[in-house]
Amino acid sequence: MYTLYIANKNYSSWSLRPWSVMSQLGIPFEEKLVPFEQGCNWDSFRAFSPTGKVPCLLDGDRVVWDSLAIVEYLAERHDGVWPSDPDARAWARCAAAEMHSGFGALREQASMNCGVRVRLHHLTDALKSDIARIDELWNEGLVRFGGPFLAGGHFSAVDAFFVPVAFRILTYDLPVQASTAALAEQLRQLPSSQRWYQDALRETWRDSAHDDEAHLAGEWLEDLRAR
Known part of the structure; x- marks a missing residue:
């Protein structure tokens, strides 16, 4: 079975892309979520990803990194990843x-x-x-x-x-x-x-760098996340 490494669901758009492909198309995988850390994620993410970034897919001993590369890898093995036409x-x-x-x-x-x-x-x-x-x-x-x-x-x-x-x-x-x-x-x-989305709302992790970006963008009207 595949193993897909991702980061916080509230923040990680890159993780969401292959996760969405695999989840929506019913491709079995084990999810491993490694939260963002304050500062640099390099050391913890390098334990599974050569770039120190998410997402990263493991297929046995084979490591596939980058969201687009992961999707293309899956497309070689599963129908429906890309349109047939x-x-x-x-x-x-x-x-x-x-x-x-x-x-x-x-x-x-x-x-x-x-x-x-x-x-x-x-x-x-x-x-x-x-x-x-x-x-x-x-x-x-x-x-x-x-x-x-x-x-x-x-x-x-x-x-x-x-x-x-x-x-x-x-x-x-x-x-x-x-x-x-x-x-x-x-x-x-x-x-x-x-x-x-429901998993994202239940997360209690906070990453100040990501939240600071949203604070700089505008006025926060609601924070629906679990405390």
Whole structure:
């Protein structure tokens, strides 16, 4: 059985992506959560990951790191990770790779923090641009492949790569188009997403660096996390 190393569910968007693929598609795995530490995680995370980062997948003696590499590794072994239609599959891979390497303003100014609700101080031009691109990309997928998911009728890895965005939309009440908001809600209501979210709310770990990012972004309206 696979072992997937992740960090705090409240914060770790990178961990969520392969976790969502495996959980939603019913790929069996053992979850090992190693919390973020104050300062540097290098020493503790290096015990299982060559980069000192999460996520990291172990398949026997084989180590696979980086969320996109993990998903591609799984796609070689399991059906349904990517769409079966070649056009949808090519688009899905491009969209997932764009999320993997881009959207810097969204990451920096609206970092994932599932259990809080924040009113942003202001929307920078860079963040507006990232939000507009999310609207454009999601609507392209829905229209081109017919929905209800980004690349057609079935959940696939491209949806998993954007589940963290769906949580960010909720946390920061991001001003997205109605169709984007509807898809974000659909992604949050997936059984896997609901399990992740409820686990995130139950966590009592706090990482000051991640919380500081959310405090800098705006006024905290609610903190729904367990005390």
